[in-house]
Amino acid sequence: MKPVKVGICGLGTVGGGTFNVLKRNAEEIARRAGRGIEVAQIALRSQNPQCDITGTPITNDVFAVASNPDIDVVIELIGGYTIARDLVLQAIDNGKHVVTANKALIAVHGNEIFAKAREKGVIVAFEAAVAGGIPVIKAIREGLAGNRINWLAGIINGTGNFILSEMREKGRAFDDVLKEAQALGYAEADPTFDVEGIDAAHKLTILASIAFGIPLQFDKAYTEGISKLTSADVNYAEALGYRIKHLGVARRTDAGIELRVHPTLIPADRLIANVNGVMNAVMVNGDAAGSTLFYGAGAGMEPTASSVVADLVDVVRALTTDPENRVPHLAFQPDALSDHPILAIEACESAYYLRIQAKDHPGVLAQVASILSERGINIESIMQKEAEEHDGLVPMILVTHRVREAQINEAISALEALNDVVGSVVRLRVEQLV
Numbered sequence: 001m002k003p004v005k006v007g008i009c010g011l012g013t014v015g016g017g018t019f020n021v022l023k024r025n026a027e028e029i030a031r032r033a034g035r036g037i038e039v040a041q042i043a044l045r046s047q048n049p050q051c052d053i054t055g056t057p058i059t060n061d062v063f064a065v066a067s068n069p070d071i072d073v074v075i076e077l078i079g080g081y082t083i084a085r086d087l088v089l090q091a092i093d094n095g096k097h098v099v100t101a102n103k104a105l106i107a108v109h110g111n112e113i114f115a116k117a118r119e120k121g122v123i124v125a126f127e128a129a130v131a132g133g134i135p136v137i138k139a140i141r142e143g144l145a146g147n148r149i150n151w152l153a154g155i156i157n158g159t160g161n162f163i164l165s166e167m168r169e170k171g172r173a174f175d176d177v178l179k180e181a182q183a184l185g186y187a188e189a190d191p192t193f194d195v196e197g198i199d200a201a202h203k204l205t206i207l208a209s210i211a212f213g214i215p216l217q218f219d220k221a222y223t224e225g226i227s228k229l230t231s232a233d234v235n236y237a238e239a240l241g242y243r244i245k246h247l248g249v250a251r252r253t254d255a256g257i258e259l260r261v262h263p264t265l266i267p268a269d270r271l272i273a274n275v276n277g278v279m280n281a282v283m284v285n286g287d288a289a290g291s292t293l294f295y296g297a298g299a300g301m302e303p304t305a306s307s308v309v310a311d312l313v314d315v316v317r318a319l320t321t322d323p324e325n326r327v328p329h330l331a332f333q334p335d336a337l338s339d340h341p342i343l344a345i346e347a348c349e350s351a352y353y354l355r356i357q358a359k360d361h362p363g364v365l366a367q368v369a370s371i372l373s374e375r376g377i378n379i380e381s382i383m384q385k386e387a388e389e390h391d392g393l394v395p396m397i398l399v400t401h402r403v404r405e406a407q408i409n410e411a412i413s414a415l416e417a418l419n420d421v422v423g424s425v426v427r428l429r430v431e432q433l434v
């Protein structure tokens with residue numbers, strides 16, 4: 001049978017990795033897919049020194065790939081929301097299947113893209129968009145299709161986890177580690193997407209849609225980054241038996257769906273608390289399977305290419321299936337999505353780590369305890385340190401039981417109003433993940 005012809009748009013980290021994996025593993029890929037896969041055209045702006053593309057036709061116009069009549073599948077690896085959106089919509093319009101690693105594009109424009117793909121009977125595959133080399137989309141969409149999924153939580157940004165790990169293990173400075181992550185090809189074109197949690201929120205939005213059968217709603221995700229984390233909190237968390245990870249959490253409750261990305265304390269003995277460096281992990285809790293954990297490289301040239309190529313194989317295998325009978329893009333049939341609302345962060349529930357800086361006066365602890373107990377907030381553990389030499393202030397660290405965010409906000413305002421409490425109270429969320 002004739003090979004399936006694909007066009008790669010963007011020959012950077014992921015595009016280069018995809019080209020190399022397709023070439024190196026061509027024979028095995030063909031044995032799996034049932035047909036060979038031929039890169040018939042590459043759109044690029046500059047050569048990738050890690051790829052030998054001799055003999056492959058090139059262009060500098062991505063739209064030439066989308067309109068190339070010989071091409072069956074367009075692989076979008078340029079990134080961004082604007083040209084990428086136009087490119088993907090045009091490829092679909094021309095009846096081409098699309099594979100993309102672009103989570104920003106899917107999280108923000110996915111509803112429009114999938115509607116158009118459905119109209120045209122083509123596939124848009126996006127495994128590489130979430131957690132790099134981990135086949136987590138496939139695991140949730142297909143492997144866990146028998147479950148009612150209760151929640152999922154994941155370390156889903158490689159750059160951020162690499163920064164946190166290097167800071168904790170080697171005491172390295174934030175900016176220094178970020179530069180290394182950029183050099184290794186892990187970071188987004190705009191690295192604030194990584195450190196401020198936007199990239200993780202894009203991925204969480206996608207995971208929540210396929211887990212709960214809801215439309216993509218990136219604008220409703222709550223996002224908090226890691227750039228303001230202090231080593232004091234990392235160390236106190238450690239002393240209390242926790243690790244701080246930048247976690248995305250999506251949980252289904254009767255009132256609605258929690259969708260939030262923020263630094264989170266996790267008990268240090270959990271597997272997910274020990275996921276370090278560029279590695280990612282996603283825990284999914286289903287009513288039948290219980291908790292499952294998916295682990296692997298979250299970014300990088302070949303791990304991400306692994307997912308792009310797996311999607312390509314899926315597309316090739318599905319070419320002969322009736323479009324109505326394919327695995328739906330968002331795991332649930334498009335006309336069976338639910339309108340269960342996404343909750344505002346104030347309505348989300350969590351346990352909290354609070355760090356209070358108090359004057360070294362007797363009775364402060366009793367005042368703090370009474371503010372919390374008057375509001376029905378129970379204390380799980382408390383740690384009071386000696387007065388710090390430089391300012392004479394006593395750091396008081398406590399972990400609460402689970403409460404609604406609105407309740408803790410109100411308690412924090414009352415704590416900050418105490419005469420003996422200095423500055424703002426540091427607040428971090430705590431998840432047990434069982």
Ligand SMILES: NC(=O)c1ccc[n+]([C@@H]2O[C@H](COP(=O)([O-])OP(=O)(O)OC[C@H]3O[C@@H](n4cnc5c(N)ncnc54)[C@H](O)[C@@H]3O)[C@@H](O)[C@H]2O)c1
Nearest residue numbers: 010011012013014044045077078079101102185299300304
């Ligand atoms: N790097 C990773 O580890 C990783 C992992 C998962 C997903 N992604 C996603 O994959 C996509 C690509 O990321 P990357 O890390 O490979 O980025 P990159 O910057 O290394 O590569 C993008 C390439 O596209 C080229 N390009 C951009 N606009 C173009 C245009 N109009 N025409 C032709 N070429 C164009 C650039 O010159 C560059 O070489 C992004 O959506 C990113 O979020 C990256």
Ligand SMILES: N[C@@H](CCO)C(=O)O
Nearest residue numbers: 157158159187188299
């Ligand atoms: N910048 C992303 C790439 C993988 O999606 C990360 O660091 O996780």
Ligand code: NA
Nearest residue numbers: 127130134136
């Ligand atoms: Na993946």
